[in-house]
Amino acid sequence: MTANPIVPTIPFDDDGAHHGFLRLPYSRDDSAWGSVMVPITIVKNGDGPTALMTGANHGDEYEGPIALQELAATLKPENITGRVIIVPFFNYPAFRAGTRTSPIDRGNLNRLFPGRPGGTVTEKIADYFTTVLVPHADIVLDFHSGGKTLDFLPFAAAHILDDAMQQHACVAAMEAFNAPYSMTMREIDNVGMYDTTVEDQGKVFVTTELGGGGTATAKSVAIARKGARNVLIHAGILSGELETGPSIELDMTHDDCFVFASDDGMIEPCADLGDTLEAGDCLARIWPVDRSGKPPLEYRARRGGLLTARHFPGLVKAGDCLAVIADVKS
Numbered sequence: 001m002t003a004n005p006i007v008p009t010i011p012f013d014d015d016g017a018h019h020g021f022l023r024l025p026y027s028r029d030d031s032a033w034g035s036v037m038v039p040i041t042i043v044k045n046g047d048g049p050t051a052l053m054t055g056a057n058h059g060d061e062y063e064g065p066i067a068l069q070e071l072a073a074t075l076k077p078e079n080i081t082g083r084v085i086i087v088p089f090f091n092y093p094a095f096r097a098g099t100r101t102s103p104i105d106r107g108n109l110n111r112l113f114p115g116r117p118g119g120t121v122t123e124k125i126a127d128y129f130t131t132v133l134v135p136h137a138d139i140v141l142d143f144h145s146g147g148k149t150l151d152f153l154p155f156a157a158a159h160i161l162d163d164a165m166q167q168h169a170c171v172a173a174m175e176a177f178n179a180p181y182s183m184t185m186r187e188i189d190n191v192g193m194y195d196t197t198v199e200d201q202g203k204v205f206v207t208t209e210l211g212g213g214g215t216a217t218a219k220s221v222a223i224a225r226k227g228a229r230n231v232l233i234h235a236g237i238l239s240g241e242l243e244t245g246p247s248i249e250l251d252m253t254h255d256d257c258f259v260f261a262s263d264d265g266m267i268e269p270c271a272d273l274g275d276t277l278e279a280g281d282c283l284a285r286i287w288p289v290d291r292s293g294k295p296p297l298e299y300r301a302r303r304g305g306l307l308t309a310r311h312f313p314g315l316v317k318a319g320d321c322l323a324v325i326a327d328v329k330s
């Protein structure tokens with residue numbers, strides 16, 4: 001069996017705050033014996049639960065990386081019981097390139113789990129988390145946003161799981177995160193996802209979608225910062241009081257929540273994020289881009305609900321996710 005080649009430069013089990021790297025050997029034209037250096041901070045104080053927190057699983061999503069950089073720079077061992085493992089830039093090559101996938105191997109980290117120890121750079125990162133870091137964790141928080149091509153209402157999410165006890169624990173952690181929206185979801189394509197690997201190991205897992213468009217806002221960063229802190233308090237690791245406000249419960253568990261474009265063109269939004277739609281309402285029109293004098297194609301909601309995600313760039317291609325409509329739980 002191939003061993004994973006990643007070597008951490010800091011100890012996992014020593015008390016204190018340690019800042020270092022996961023060093024992944026990567027021999028290439030400009031560095032014969034070079035490495036990919038994934039930054040990692042581990043803060044530990046005595047015995048207690050372990051939280052594993054990651055941002056930039058996709059390299060163009062910024063709320064998680066910002067909140068986790070701040071946490072790594074400020075979290076003090078004396079304020080915790082247990083351990084916090086912080087990896088602000090999970091797919092580090094993608095993060096540095098500002099792209100969803102890795103420029104080295106085009107790897108979409110969140111579709112390559114559980115990874116391969118002898119695989120591509122992205123597969124090696126996945127395998128290291130599957131076999132080394134996730135097994136250490138009791139609770140896992142993985143930050144996402146829409147990236148350059150999607151924009152979301154800010155929500156924390158828990159998945160529908162076969163194990164009701166585990167799902168209950170994940171929902172409780174999602175509620176502790178306390179984003180403006182709390183989503184119960186089934187993934188449209190869960191094969192290869194980090195989420196699935198973490199949940200299959202029986203861990204408490206929370207993910208997010210906190211905005212998008214390939215940037216962050218002051219509001220979305222504040223949501224990420226508060227959520228990270230709340231999850232650590234909820235886990236019994238960080239001392240302090242939960243900071244809570246209202247959160248609207250949503251679910252997107254039906255196939256007809258998702259609307260995909262079947263045409264190329266230019267998007268005219270007919271509704272904005274957070275708008276309430278009835279089944280049959282126009283959510284977007286797609287105008288032709290290759291001729292004038294033609295009417296647009298209308299895309300309609302297949303069910304009523306809240307417009308929760310939308311395609312972000314002004315141009316769309318057939319097959320792109322155009323919109324997601326979530327149910328508001330009564």
Ligand SMILES: [Zn+2]
Nearest residue numbers: 058061144145
């Ligand atoms: Zn993502």
